Amino acid sequence: MLPxxxxxxxxxxxxxxxxxxxxxxxxxATRTRIVLRIRSCLINALVWLxxxxxxxxxxxxxxxxxxxQAGEQFEKLLRYLEQKGIVVQPDWxxxxxxxxxxxxxxxxxxxxxLDLLGTPDQAIAVQRKxxxxxxxxxxxxxxxxxxxxxxxxxxxxxxxxxxxxxxxESDVTRHAFFDATDAVKNINKAEAAATxxxxxxxxxxxxxxxxxxxxQTQLDEVIPTDISIVINTADQPYIGYTSVxxxxxxxxxxxxxxxxxxxxxxxxxxxxxxxxxxxxCADCYAEHFSEALKDWVPxxxxxxxxxxxxxxxxxxxxxxxxxxxxxxxxxxTNEGTTVGGRGEMLFERYRLDTFTVERRPDCLICSNI
Numbered sequence: 001m002l003p004x005x006x007x008x009x010x011x012x013x014x015x016x017x018x019x020x021x022x023x024x025x026x027x028x029a030t031r032t033r034i035v036l037r038i039r040s041c042l043i044n045a046l047v048w049l050x051x052x053x054x055x056x057x058x059x060x061x062x063x064x065x066x067x068x069q070a071g072e073q074f075e076k077l078l079r080y081l082e083q084k085g086i087v088v089q090p091d092w093x094x095x096x097x098x099x100x101x102x103x104x105x106x107x108x109x110x111x112x113x114l115d116l117l118g119t120p121d122q123a124i125a126v127q128r129k130x131x132x133x134x135x136x137x138x139x140x141x142x143x144x145x146x147x148x149x150x151x152x153x154x155x156x157x158x159x160x161x162x163x164x165x166x167x168x169e170s171d172v173t174r175h176a177f178f179d180a181t182d183a184v185k186n187i188n189k190a191e192a193a194a195t196x197x198x199x200x201x202x203x204x205x206x207x208x209x210x211x212x213x214x215x216q217t218q219l220d221e222v223i224p225t226d227i228s229i230v231i232n233t234a235d236q237p238y239i240g241y242t243s244v245x246x247x248x249x250x251x252x253x254x255x256x257x258x259x260x261x262x263x264x265x266x267x268x269x270x271x272x273x274x275x276x277x278x279x280x281c282a283d284c285y286a287e288h289f290s291e292a293l294k295d296w297v298p299x300x301x302x303x304x305x306x307x308x309x310x311x312x313x314x315x316x317x318x319x320x321x322x323x324x325x326x327x328x329x330x331x332x333t334n335e336g337t338t339v340g341g342r343g344e345m346l347f348e349r350y351r352l353d354t355f356t357v358e359r360r361p362d363c364l365i366c367s368n369i
Contacts, residue, residue, distance in 0.1 A: 004082050007058065008051030008090040012111050017043055025086050029115040034084060041066045042077055049081075051090030085118040092120040098127060101203065106155050116335060127155060129332050134158040134205075136227050138213055138242065139234035140189040141165075142174040142314065143261050146321035147231065149176040152197065154329060158205045159197075161190040162222065164212040165236070174314045213242050219249045229328065233261045240286060247274055247282030251366050256331060257282075260324035268316040268345030270323050270354060273331065277369035280340035280359045284366065288357045319345055 009015070016024040023043050025034040041062070048058050055078060063071035081087035089095065093103050093110060103110075106127060113123035133156055137144055140163040148159060167175075167182040167189055177196040178189070190208040197204050209222055213234050223230065230250050234242040243259045250257040251274075259282070260271035274281055280288070343354030361367055 004055065004078075004087060004089050006051055006054055006089060007049045007078055007082070007087045009046060009049035009081075009087055010085075010111075010114070012115060013086055015046060025084075027115040029112045032115065034086070036077075036080075038077060039070065039073065041070055042074055045074060049087060083118070085114050085120070088114070088120055096120070096124045098124060098131075102127065102131065102155060109154065113333070116333060126333050130155045131157060133228040133332070134160070134224065134226050135229055135231060136160040136162065136223055137231040137233065138162045138246065139232065139261070140193050141233060141235070141261075142171070142312070142317035143320045143324070144231070144233035145176040145178070145189075145193055146318050147233065147260055147324050148193065148197070150321055150325040151328065152201055152204065154325065157201065157203055160207045160209065160224065160227070161193055162209040162211070162213070163189040163193075163234070164210055165189050167192050174312070174317055212236075213245065215245065217245070219246070223249070223255075227255065229331065230255055230257045231324075231328075232257060232259050235261055240282075240289075243282040244286060248365055250274065251276045251281050251369065254369075258324060258328055260320060267312045268319050268347060270341075270343035270345075270352070271320070271327070272340060272342050272357075273327050275331075276366060280357050281363065281366040284340070284360045284363050285342075285357055287360060287363070313347075316345065316347065 012028050014026040014028060016026065018024065020040045021037055021043070023036050023038065023046070025036075026032070045058070045062060048061070055075075058078075059071050059075050062074040078087060093107060096103065096110075098106075110123050110127060113126050114120060117123055117126065135151065135156055135158065137148055137159065140148070140161055144163075148161070151159075165188070166186045167178045169180075169183045171178050171189075172180055172183055177193045182192040188208075188210050190210055194206045194208050197206055211217065211222065213236075230246055232239070232243050232246050236242075239259065239261050243257075247257055247259075249255075254276050256276075257274040258271060259274065261269060272285065273279060340357040340359065341354060342357070343352050345351075346353050359366065
C-alpha cells in the first residue's frame, strides 16, 4: 500500500544536505531534527514532492531513472516521511472535516500540532478536543482575562466566567478586555469580558456567574457537569484559599484544575496543574509551604489594609497567562510529563525560578486516588 496519494513536503520543514548521502529535516516550529542517511538519488528526488504528482507516478519515475531497487527504497522513504509528518496531502486541512472558520483561523496552530504530534489525524483530533471542551474560569482579573483571551486564540469556544468584582480604573491598563467605559459604569468583570468576547468571537458560547467564591458556595450549582477543566485565578480572599476550595471539589470529581495568577508577591508566576491521582492537590501544596516556612515568623505590619500594596506590570500578567495557556494545551495534546511544581519569572534577573512539589502519601484529599 502506497503512502499519501499526492505527497507534499511541508513548507514548515527546512531540508539540509550534508555530503552526498545525509539529509536533515528541521521542523521550524519545534526545532525537531530528523537525520537520514540515504542514497543521493533519493535526496535529489525530494524536490519532486510538491503536491502535484501522484505517488505511483513518482515511484515509476524513480524506477525508470535508477532501477527497481531505487524505486522500492523511494516508496519506503515516502512511507517513513508520512509517518513522521514530513510529507502530507497538500489539501490535508481542507479534508480535515473541521469547519471553514476553524481551518481559516487555526491554520498555523494546526501546522504546529502536526510538527508536535506527527500526523494530520492527530493534529485534527486535538483541535476537535479543543472545540468540544468547556472551561470554567474563576477570576477575571489581569491574569484570568489574558488567559481566557489566549485560550480563545487556541480555538476554545465554550466558557463559564465567574467573578463577583466590578471593573476599576486600574484594571483598564492591565486587562485583555476592559476599557475605560467599563470602569466608569462599574460593570461586573465577568459581564464586561463576556460582552467583549461575543463581539470578537461570534461563535463563542459564554455563560457568566457573578457570585463570590466562598466556603458557602455550592460548587455543584456553579460548575456544570460537562466542564473539561477548571481554572482558578480568584485571589479574594487569597489564591491559596480559593485553590483549596476548588481543588477539593475537583479531586472528588476527577476534574483537572489549573491554578494561575500573578497574585501578591508572585508576579509573572508559573501556576500549577492539578490532576487528581497524578499531581499534588492544593492541600499537598498548602502542607508543603506550611513545612517549608515553619521557621519564618512574620512581623505585624503597621499598615492594616494592604490590598493595593503589590505592584505589577501588564506584561507580567500576560506572561503568566501565556505560560498557563501552554500548560493547558499540553493537557489536551497529552504531550510532556505533568509534575507538581510552581515558579515565577524574576523580572530583574530575567530568568525562571522554579521548584517541584511531591504528592503527599498521607494527604487526606488525594492520597486514595
